[in-house]
């Protein structure tokens with residue numbers, strides 16, 4: 065431990081000039097570059113120059129483009145590897161199983177795009193048409209866009225700093241020929257950084273229905289997820305609810321459950337109670353989920369009777385994006401409606 | 410900003426090892442923690458620099474949550490585990506007043522803070538400085554290389570889980586290493602196989618063998634497979650020293666082997 069007589073460092077306090085502050089007024093603010101918090105920020109001169117003060121004109125372009133998209137849903141988590149992409153893909157498949165609905169997935173994980181593999185689209189390419197980039201279609205009513213389609217080989221690394229990633233996301237939202245959509249599901253990388261800020265900012269004109277937050281049960285994951293929730297609150301992004309993934313593993317041989325990622329602080333349930341958020345469901349660890357992801361198959365279609373896929377459907381149901389009409393789900397649908405949950409449209 | 414050829418505060422740091430993965434949640438921080446402890450037990454002086462600014466896990470995993478960094482004339486004093494002062498840690502987690510606070514920063518600010526971590530932390534004499542990174546190939550990774558200076562980095566340990574979704578991302582990380590001239594010290598396959606504590610049946614929840622295959626494919630050293638072990642995840646939750654608590658386990662043997670191979674690679 066450091067000598068007690070020395071001051072404790074806080075990054076919002078007196079630290080040496082470079083450290084950025086959370087109380088940044090933002091580059092579009094009147095006070096950009098001139099507030100007390102800007103003192104010593106590496107971006108100060110850029111902000112103070114006034115150049116980026118006007119909102120990016122792309123926001124308006126994106127608003128017009130997104131006018132034909134009914135619902136926009138983000139899938140978020142502070143933690144990596146918790147199953148955001150898996151959930152995004154399954155949600156999309158479930159929604160698209162209603163042939164009358166048009167569904168799309170946008171993968172904004174620029175450095176680690178998994179959606180092409182998980183949705184069985186590796187090696188596909190994006191084509192340019194008169195009205196923009198054409199997404200890749202899994203089915204007639206299920207479109208996908210990912211930076212993975214723009215790479216020459218699956219080994220290609222996207223070694224980009226923030227601004228380039230932001231430019232790509234802007235293009236995805238503005239220049240892709242999405243057409244009329246009922247649902248646009250946006251899969252994100254872990255964290256609270258460029259990609260997240262950009263998606264939220266670029267869609268600020270168009271409006272986002274809300275975010276589904278994915279976590280695993282252990283505190284190591286929840287501590288990052290709480291930060292993501294804080295991020296949502298800061299940028300005023302509504303939270304549809306939380307999904308706990310990888311909750312327990314049922315041994316295929318002896319049927320006993322093991323908590324591989326133990327909910328030592330009460331898991332997602334406790335966090336949701338503390339923060340007054342809806343817990344949408346708990347998906348168990350199931351080796352078949354991983355296998356189907358690797359093979360690019362839809363878990364919901366492949367193993368429709370497993371407990372894990374039941375939970376997926378329950379989750380999709382509570383969001384009122386109910387598509388699969390099985391007796392259980394229908395029952396749940398009626399129950400949730402009766403219990404007067406606020407259901408988004 | 411030019412990097413000094415020998416940053417003052419790193420003068421007495423012998424080796425620098427990055428722990429990376431293209432993929433999230435594969436166990437980078439866990440492997441970093443266990444490597445740090447294994448090296449410490451082997452009598453080495455170890456430092457851990459956590460550059461995962463949006464999701465710092467190491468303070469909890471080393472049982473050092475809620476501690477603070479202090480400032481002295483020479484710079485920032487890292488937090489030490491225990492009284493021996495042989496394991497030092499610097500993490501953004503120590504700078505937050507509220508642990509749930511989100512660091513909503515774009516790249517340039519992250520780069521600036523990492524620059525400070527490199528130039529201002531008084532590491533003292535270290536045998537090995539382990540750098541835990543977030544997933545991806547972006548600002549934090551470039552910042553570490555830029556601020557440390559490529560020549561100061563011995564190389565990277567890459568962590569993956571066995572399934573293709575993960576090894577796919579790690580292949581991109583390998584390309585990153587090649588492009589930036591970072592030597593790959595080896596690949597660890599984590600979470601490979603779960604042995605049921607009730608009936609001893611082994612289930613490959615996240616498939617099996619992907620890390621070893623990847624090592625072969627890319628001509629990298631394979632550092633070993635670490636099983637999916639609930640005792641390890643529980644230890645991480647509580648910040649307990651797993652190596653000390655469970656020296657009989659297969660996971661211990663695997664982790665210990667990774668650490669020994671790494672030490673050997675660094676000394677040769």
Ligand SMILES: Nc1ncnc2c1ncn2[C@@H]1O[C@H](COP(=O)(O)OP(=O)(O)OP(=O)(O)O)[C@@H](O)[C@H]1O
Nearest residue numbers: 144145146147148149150348349350354357433574
């Ligand atoms: N319930 C589950 N049971 C078993 N495997 C699962 C489950 N959920 C996800 N997986 C597997 O875990 C791995 C990580 O999932 P995924 O890639 O969706 O995570 P992510 O949050 O998108 O990660 P990243 O942060 O790197 O983008 C995948 O291999 C996936 O198939």
Ligand SMILES: Nc1ncnc2c1ncn2[C@@H]1O[C@H](COP(=O)(O)OP(=O)(O)O)[C@@H](O)[C@H]1O
Nearest residue numbers: 284434435436437438439600636637638642645
């Ligand atoms: N071999 C393992 N067995 C069981 N749990 C593990 C293992 N490796 C990692 N974990 C757990 O998995 C979660 C993710 O690991 P973490 O080190 O935080 O990943 P990363 O740093 O890559 O995001 C943590 O809760 C950790 O305790």
Ligand SMILES: [Mg+2]
Nearest residue numbers: 148149173178
């Ligand atoms: Mg993903």
Ligand SMILES: [Mg+2]
Nearest residue numbers: 437438461466
């Ligand atoms: Mg980590």
Ligand SMILES: [Zn+2]
Nearest residue numbers: 315318605608
């Ligand atoms: Zn069993």
